[in-house]
Amino acid sequence: MTSRKTYHHGDLRQSVLAAALDVIAAEGPGALSLRDLARRAGVSHAAPAHHFKDRAGLLTAIATEGYDLLAAALAAAPELRERGVRYVRFATDHPAHFQVMFQPELLRTDDPELLAAKERASAELRAGVAGLRTAPDARAAGIAAWSLAHGFATLLLTRNVDAALDGRDPEEYFRSLTGLLFTGGLATEAP
Secondary structure, rough: OOOOOOOOOOHHHHHHHHHHHHHHHHHHHOOOHHOOOOOHHOOOOOOHHHHHHHHHHHHHHHHHHHHHHHHHHHHHHOOHHHHHHHHHHHHHHHHHHHHHHOHHHOOOOOOOOHHHHHHHHHHHHHHHHHEEEOOOOOOHHHHHHHHHHHHHHHHOOOOOOHHHHOOOOOOOHHHHHHHHHOOOOHHHHHH
């Protein structure tokens, strides 16, 4: 008579996501393997597929979670400059999410949950631009603001601005960059 091995993991989905985030933070998304994540979670190699189907499904779930976290972070800031600071903080607090979110080739880009989460984050970015008093082209202003925050966050995560920071707080440094670059109409916010 064979004994059948059973398990009760609790929240396997969350355990696999957490393990995946650890791997991505340490080695990048290319290092992800569902089989390795199953081993780390102490479950059969097929168990993660029940929740994510495949690697793209897992990465899509990570990106969806990331966009939801980003939307919440942005919503907590009252004006555009602070939304930029929150964007940079999100990237440093959630580097694995940040790496995955902006690599569409890794994701199921038509996933309804991903699309809804991306729209929530985009709406929060647009809301920050809506507070500007004079922005002749709100879309261009939004792209400029997003480019600055995203670019700075990326440079920060890849340690390409360490020398420029010279020990200064990255968030304060980002605030000074926005003041330096966006003078005039784009930096003038509605009361």
